[in-house]
Amino acid sequence: MWWLILGIAIGVIGWWLVAWTRAKKIAVKWYEWLLAVIALGFALLALQNYYAFLREMEPYSAGVMLALLGVPALIFAVIAVGLVWWENTKVAKTPAKNS
Amino acid sequence: MATNLTRREFLKDLGLLGAGITLAPAAVSGADIFDWDSQKTPVLNRPSWVNTSAVPTMEIDWDKMERWREWRTTRGSFAEYVGKERDDRLTKLQTENLDRWLKQNKPGYTLKDRALGIATGQGAGAQGFLQPKDVTTPEKLGVSKWTGSPEDAAVMVTAALRHLGAGTIGFVELDPRTTEKLIYAEDPDKKVMKIADVDQPTEDDKTRVIPKKARWVSVWTVPMSQETTKAAPTVLCQLTTGLTYTLNRSIQLRLQYFLAGLGYLGLGEASTNALGISPALGTMAGLGEMSRLNRLITPEWGPITRVFKMITDLPLAPTKPINAGIMQFCKVCKKCADFCPSKALSFDTEPTWQVRGPWNNAGHKAFYEDSTKCRAYWRQVGTNCGLCFTACPFGTKNQAFFHEFRNALVSATPVFDSALKAVDDWLNPGPANPELGNPFKDPEKWWKTTNLPIYGINTSTGVSEI
């Protein structure tokens, strides 16, 4: 049940994110979306393993798994957001030619 | 004259006449449902990464193998192997340690642990080689014995055993040149196990006779509680083993009644670990693979299970050995050997034909253990230890995705075995305080956990109705 709710939430947030970036005219390259999807994949894996290890009554292993999968999730997310931010601010700062 | 409603009347009463006709074709034989060539274990859902194989992952030299005398293990001959003096000293130590730890309230050895341990051994069904005398045979009911194909019989017995409390189930056909050698030559009580051309089995003071026509063995697991095993090597850990044996005595007795009710023999274990070599029969039946523990590791519960068996003359379609990469993984893992406080387990990278002592049965290429070291540790802590079981990566509860991922990868290729072992070391680094008798996991926490599964076992393993 929780996974269904999470799936719906991810779908809604993803749809909103695409709409928001378009409305704000934020350019997002395909590889930035890919990085975001990889980050999401790691985050979901971290979440599943963390809670499953807790259910298995192994809190120490749960923590290890959260670190092992959560850190890559964070790294990918930071790279994705950072790239989008950097490219868009770079575009904004570059003086328009022939205007 | 019929004394009940006819089928037509019955369905009419239920208003199901049409539905009954529609449902009728659903009744097909087991052989139609299961593709026996590629089957793993009938009926049960084995994990998708478990592959069947024509031969087990442990090499066997059947020519070198002889029927084994069970009492040659350290269960029956420990004093002979270590000498009377050491045996007496260990007996004294066992009594002293258990007594001291009880009075000190050492976690896992307290009064409540001891009381539950004793309680766990109660209420077991009668255990015997021969079927009980009061069985209701088809003859008594005035009908002929059950007949069907070996495949149908295997499906039927699997369904029955699952209902009676077994975990996974497989079947072995006895062949005098090979698998028959896994039936003991002598039982733990030193009675000779004769396989003879007789119609009925018999038992007297010196002998148990198995009729040659009884050529099939049902082999099954009864899982232990993984969480309780984590209290190794304490009394609390030991009682999950005890519970499994108690539960199985009822399973065995009921299977004997069931087989007799169908008109067939059901020859059981006369006592704990009797009749035949459980890990070997489990391996041949495909319930698991042999391992560095020189015991069976199952894909479902790792080593945290017990294996039982019964000989019958009901023809049963044999199940195949499996290859899930477990034996291969053991070559790089060695975690159980590291955890073992007595250093009884092999640290070799490859299995060997060379036995470690007269307690080992030759004829298979294995990681032979020094059973006397293991047994000596058992005596010091007064339990059956089990620390090596808690070490095994395959003994996890398999709820986390990582376990499934690891198992699938291990089955597919040995390339990642070292990396997976390294991850397991992070997840399960070993006992915090490996002092004599100290538990791997705090037993006092166990006593405060009120929502463990029934018997501590995840009984939904292999379940197909959800």
Ligand code: SF4
């Ligand atoms: S039961 Fe204990 S002593 Fe025996 S092999 Fe396992 S860890 Fe070692």
Ligand code: SF4
């Ligand atoms: S702990 Fe490692 S080496 Fe030992 S039985 Fe389990 S997988 Fe094999």
